[in-house]
Amino acid sequence: MAEHLRHGEEALHRVVASDVLAPVHEHLLGVRAADARHPRLGHHPVGAEERRVIHVDELHRRVGKPAQQRVVLVGVRLRIGADAIQQGSHAGHATTAGRIVPGVQAVQFDLADPQFPASLVDVDEPALPGPDWARVEVLTGGICGSDLHLFSHNTGPSPTLYGNVAFPFLLGHEIAGRVVEAGPDCAVRVGARVAVDPCIPCRARGIDPPCANCARGWTSSCLNLDSRVVSPGRSLGFTQGLGGGWAEQVAAHVSMLHPLPDGVPDRAASLHEPVSIAAHGLLRAPPAEGDPVLVVGAGIIGLATLGALRGLFPSHEVTVLARHEHQATAARACGADHVVRPAPDNAHFAELAELSGSRVVGRRGELMLMPGFPYVVEAVGAPQSVTESLRAVAHHGTVLLLGAAGISEVDLTPVWYKEAALVGSIDHTVDAGSAPGLAGGPSRHSVDRALDVLAAGFLPDEVVVTHEFPLDAYRDAVATAIDRGGANAIKVVFRPCG
Template sequence: MAKMKAVTLFADWDPKPDFKLGPKDIEGKQTYLGSKVWRNPRIEIVEHDIPEPGPEEVLIEVKACGICGSDVHMAEPDKDGYILYPGLTGFPTILGHELSGVVVKAGERAFDKTTNKPFKGGELVCAEEMVWCGSCKPCADGYPNHCERLDEIGFNINGAFAKYIVLPAKLLWSLEPLRKRYKDEEIFLAGSLVEPTSVAYNAVIERGGGIRPGDNVVICGGGPIGLAACAILKRQGAANVILSEPQPERAELGLKMGADHVINPLEKDFAEEVLRLTDGMGANLYLEATGLPDKVYPGIEQAIWEGRTLNSTVVIVARADAKIPVTGEVLQVRRARIIGAQGHSGHGTFPRVIQAMASGMDMLPLITKKISLEEVPENIIELRTNRKDCKITCVMD
C-alpha cells in the first residue's frame, strides 16, 4: 500500500491508583480520563498506510490543519509524566483535528449534505472533530457532542497531521460559501478555523444561550476559542466585550477580533475592572476559556456578586482537571448559573459559522504562524510555553 508521513503521538498505558476502568474505556487502548492513565507522551513522524474510504466515507487530501491546545496538552506531561489532557484519548494516534482539504475519493453512499448528491471529488470541505454515531440516546435527543459511542479525530482515532485522512461523509461541510471572500490558500486557512470557531459558537450561543444586543460579556482567556468568542459576541451586538488576557500579543489580537476592552488580571483586580468598565453592572455572560477555572472563577463570582446584573451565565469551555470553588449563595441570590460546553456538533453550528465567515466575520487574524508537517512536533512542544502565537497552522504541500 502507498504510504504517507504523519505526526503520531505515543504514550504508555499506566493508570494511576485511583483510576477505574469505565464502561466506555478499553483496557490498554483508550479512556475517557486521559490524564489519569496515559504517561510519557512522545511525538514522532512515522509512516502510515494511506487509508481507503468505505461506502459512507470520503478520502480527503488535507490542505491545512491547526494546532489545538488539546494537541499540546495530550503531548505535555505533568511532573509525574502523565498527560495534562483529561478527556477521551487512545494512543498511538495521528494528531490533528482542525482541518480543511479537498475530496479525493468517496464511497458509493457518501453524500454531500449541502447538495444532497454524492461526492464526486474536488469538493472543498472542513470537518467536525467529534465522530457521533447517530443512534444512541444523546444523538437521538440532538446532542451529538455527548454521543455514547463517541470517537474523536486526532484523540482516539487518526487525525489530520498527514497528507490524507478518511472520514465519514456525515461530518463534512462544504467551504464553497467562503469563495465569496477568500481565494486559493486562504480558503483552506479559513476552513481550518471553522472547527475552533464552532467550539466557541457552541459555548456562547448554543450552551450559553447567546445575548441580547446591548449586553455586556467577559471572555477569560485570549486563546483561539476565547478570541473567536470575542468575534461572535461582538457580531451578535454586545455593548462591551471585555477580554481578560495577560499576554500583550494576544491582548492586541483580541482588540482586532472584537474586544472593546482588555484586562491584564496580573496587573489589575479582575472583578474591579469588570465593574468599572460596565458602570457597576457586571456582565450577562462570562466565558471561562483559560483552562485555569480554579484561579479564574473566584474573580467571576465576585463580579457577579457585586454587580447589578441578574441571571448571569458562566460558561466553562476549556478542558481542565480542576475543581471550581463555587459559592452557592452567589448563584442563588444573583440568579446566576454555570454551564458546561463540550464540542461543536449539532444545531447547525458548522454551517452557521461558515456563513458568518463568508459574510464578513474574518477569523484569519487568529493564524499567527504557518508551518510544514515536519515542523508540527517542535511547535506542539513550543506551545507549552509560547503564548505569543495564537493559532499555529500546518499548511500541506
C-alpha cells in the same frame, strides 16, 4: 525491512507525558500517572519497583488493539512485534497480507521517544470505513489548546474521559482539506474543499438505531463515542486508522464534511473548529438581548468566541480579558469593544467594575464584582480563569465554560451566592435555536455557522493565524504553541498538503 525489524525490536524507553495516557500506565500497568511523567517536563521516570509485565493478549483485550498490531509493554519498555512492522517507504507500506498500500505521514502520540511524546510516522493512507465516507487531503490542521494538554500540564486532568482515546493515536482535530476519494454513497464530490467536523457520533459509525442523545439531535453528546465502532477514540485526533489533522490525509463520514466558502482561504479553514465550539456554546445558553458580555481569555477560543458573538449577537458589547499584549492587540483587531489586561494583584477588577457598572468587594486580592457581567465566557480552562469568571458574573447570570477545565481548585462561592448558572459545552452539532446575526438562522450546524463567521471576516486569519509549519517541524510547532507569550503565538497550524 531488516532495518525496520531492528528498530521494531529495540526497547523504546518512555514515560507518561500527559494525564490522558493514564489508561496505559494506570489501567494497564498499574503505574500511578504522578510517578511516571515525561523527563522533559521535569518529572522522574517510573521506578523499578513500579514495573510489571502485562501479557500481550491481556493488553490487547484491554485496549481493543487488533491482533495483527501486536505490542508488548514491559514496564515502560515498548517492543513492536514483527507482525506490526510497517515498511517505512513514503511511497507505500508492506502489510501482513503482502499487498502494497500507499503511505502518508502523520504525527502520532505514542511515547516512542524519551525526549518528546509524539513521533512523525509513516502510516497507511486511511481506508474508507463505508460507502458514505470520503478521504480528504489535509490542507490545514490546527494545534488546539486541548492538544497542548498532552505536552504541557496547563489545566487539571479529566480522568473520567480516559477511556475515550485510543493508544497510540494520530493527532489533530482542527481539520480542513480537499476530498481526494469519495465512496459511492458520499454526496461530496472529489476535489471539493471541506471543513471536517471531527466528532464521530452514531450516524458516522453506522450505529442504528442511534443512541438517545443522537435521536434528540444532540450529536455532540453522543452516547457511543466510546463504542470503538469504526475506530477507537471519540473523535478524529484521538483515533487509529482514520488519519487526523496533523497528517497528510484523514477519513471522514459525509455527515462530517462541510463545504468551504470561497471566501475562506486554506490557511484560515481549520479555524472553523474553535469558532464552531463557541457558536454551539453560545446557542446552548444565549445571552439576553442587550446584555454586555465578558470573555475571559484571548487565546484562540476567546478570540473565536469574539468572532462568534459578532456573527450571532452583533449588538452585544464585548469586553475581553487578555493575558498577553499580543492577544490584546488581536482582540482589538477582531472587534472587541473593550480589552482589559489582568494585574497580578487583581487591580484590573476596578476596570471591570467600571465597564459593568459594578463595585468591587473583597480584600487582599480576593475580589468579586457586585453585581458583575450578566454573561461571562470562560475560554481558558485554568483554575484561575474559572475562578475569575465566576467572581465576575452577575447575580442570576451565566458563565459559559468553553475552556477544557478538569480537576482543579476553584472558588464556587459565586455560584450559590449569586445564584449563577454554570453551563458546559463541547464540540459541534445542529443547534435548533437562532440568533439575530448573519450566522444565526435556525436549525443550522455549528460548523456552517462558523464558516459564515470566517467568510464575513469576523476572525481574520491574518490576525490570529500567527505561525505555519510543515509536518516534519512538529516539535517546533508544538513548542511555539506552548510558548504563546514568548513566541507571540495565537493559532499555530500545520500545512501538510497546503
